[in-house]
Amino acid sequence: MTILSKLRSPADLRELPLDDLDVVASEIREAIINRVSQTGGHLAPNLGVVELTIALHRVFDFGHDRLLFDVGHQCYPHKLLTGRLPMLDALRTRRGMAGFPEPRESAFDLFSVGHAGTGISTAVGMARGDTLAGDAYEPNERPDGRRVVTLIGDASIVNGVAMEGLNNAGTLKRQFLVILNDNGMSISKPQGAVSQYFNRVRLSHTYADFKKAGKQVLKHVPGGSMLGEAYHRAGEMTKAMIAHRGEHIGWFEHFGLVTVGPIDGHNIRELIEFLSEAREFDRPMVLHVKTQKGKGLPYAEEDATTFHSPPAHRYDPDSCRVEIQSSGRSFTTAVGEAMVGVMERDEKVVACTAAMPGGTGMDKVLEAFPERSWDVGICESHAMDMMAGLAKTGAKPFFAVYATFLQRAFDQAFQEVSLQGLSVRLLLDRAGLVGGDGAVHHGFCDVSILRTLPGACLTAAIDEPSLIAAIEFMRGYEEGLSAVRYPRDAVSGRLAASACPAFELGKARCLTPELDVLSGESESKMPDVAVLAFGTPAIAALDAADALADDYRVGVWDARFAKPVDAKLVRALLSRNIPVVTVEDHSVVGGFGAAVLECAGELGLDASHVVRLGLPDAWVYQDSRKAQLAEVGIDAAGITRAVRTAVDLRRSGAPGGALRTPTEGVTRVG
DSSP: OOHHHHOSSHHHHHTSOGGGHHHHHHHHHHHHHHHHHHHOOOOHHHHTTHHHHHHHHHHOOTTTSEEEESSGGGOHHHHHHTTOGGGGGGTTSTTSOOSSOOTTTOTTOOOOOOSTTOHHHHHHHHHHHHHHTTOBOBTTTBTTSBOEEEEEETTGGGSHHHHHHHHHHTTOOSOEEEEEEEOSOSSSSOOSHHHHHHHHHHHOOHHHHHHHHHHHHHTTSTTTTSHHHHIIIIIHHHHHHHHHTTOOOOTGGGGTOEEEEEEETTOHHHHHHHHHHHHTOOSEEEEEEEOOTTTTOHHHHHTTTTTSSOOSEEEETTTTEEEEOOOSOBHHHHHHHHHHHHHHHOTTEEEEESSOHHHHTHHHHHHHOTTSEEEOOSOHHHHHHHHHHHHHTTOEEEEEEEHHHHGGGHHHIIIIIITTTOOOEEEEETOBOOGGGGGGTOBOSHHHHHTTSTTOEEEEOSSHHHHHHHHHHHHHOOSSOEEEEOOSSBOOOTTTTSOOOOOOTTOOEESSGGGOTTSOOTTOOOOSEEEEEESTHHHHHHHHHHHTTTTOOEEEEEOOEEESOOHHHHHHHHTTTOOEEEEEEEESSSSHHHHHHHHHHHHTOOOTTEEEEEEOSEEOOSSOHHHHHHHHTOSHHHHHHHHHHHHHHHHHTOOGGGOOOOOTTSEEOO
């Protein structure tokens, strides 16, 4: 039995001999590598924080103290040290361990967190709350009080929310520790002036050398082992000496936080030594820890971007090659190639991404057009405003962003884009259900928030040809903000033999031409039921239509637009009393189906037999995307059931509202 398998809680870790901790680190790495290679998941970021996590749990008692993660994908070692090793075999599925901190799993996880920049601010809140409750650590009055630690890394320190948190953290008059995990990376190469500053600090040994020298001197000074004393007695002298040599120091101290480091994030003993002193410090502090992303796995060390969150893969030691499993050509790949083509044809087109060049396909664009494309780092709000500025100069900006991260730039989409009447184009990757990343990453509300913006035009792609057509439509759309959404999935080839017509504003595409109520041809038949699908559920709707062909005539439309919806089609269907099923990989609250109901209301039509399928008003937790689609009833089987029920209800005269989206296995909000 391994040492790791015997650890039921961090209390067991604190009982181990110091020499055993390196063994625990090796066992944690082996467990993570073995599981992620089979299931996929966040690999490189977790391998980089193994020693740091061990040291944190060795020094602090996070059953009592507070540990808040910023970038939640660094939590696997933390979970394995807090009793969740048995859950690792089912990683990122409903049966097992979530890939992000999850309070439903353990009291050691305080927030379910997957967006960068939030850790410092939530930690400040908990620090203030503990102080108000009389529970905060104070060296004299409450030596057993709660300490607060937040771990931030993967370049998320440049996020605007993180900066706001730092600014407020400096006003605390109590213990507060920010661990800066500086691995020289975000998901890809970090961007901006702050990352350049850290590069200079990392490359210079002067700062660390002075700290080490000062520590040796202070060992011989009464009381000098405490970092507080070190700061007061030697800090100003150290800063003056380094300033004389032209070095950069104390960036965080401008926020009122004492800064220590950088120190070696893979030296457990040194980490424990520094953390033990930081534990007793009664002022806000930043401990700058330098780590290597992918540590301990050569191919992850060499290519931390590819192996940040890889799918299942296999390493062949004989050829030193890694084979990554592929489920087919992805929408992300298709977007990257489409954008390169657009930028070749139109010199006014520019593009940016926010720290996700590989995840959005923009890596190809950055390579092909380095002067017209940018990675701004984990700064979605800045990216949106920068695109607004470019639009104001006459450029045609495209912003590639995960749908879940779009929420962080909504204020800018409102104020600096839509209110100004500017045309910024959004490429919304990972829209809808995202599989193993779970609730923190689902793109479930982009339609509902963007639909409120006057002049906005919202589209969705069902396959690669329609994606290319949508991008081309957006290139020419100058009336306001526009967006195309597409999932984290492979593109379908089902319609490869059919020509994809160009997008026309507010016009749906009939995928069953023989049942097109707008064709005007005498031979066309009226459908028994119409499925209006927004995005890739249209492919599943075609499968459902095939399954029902012996019983019903099922007309299927690729809706294409959630704003404006095809009012002519809605009128043609509802005025003929044809039941309508809307389906979308988005929340039913404020989504495409809601837009159809609003359209019917504006036209004065009876919408009692409009049935809406989509994501329920509930959280959908981690599992495969296929399982999640089935769970909420928007796969082919779920659409088949809904269509059959809608037709039967219509024939019986019962209202269509009797049908509801399945919610079994999901957690209802409120």
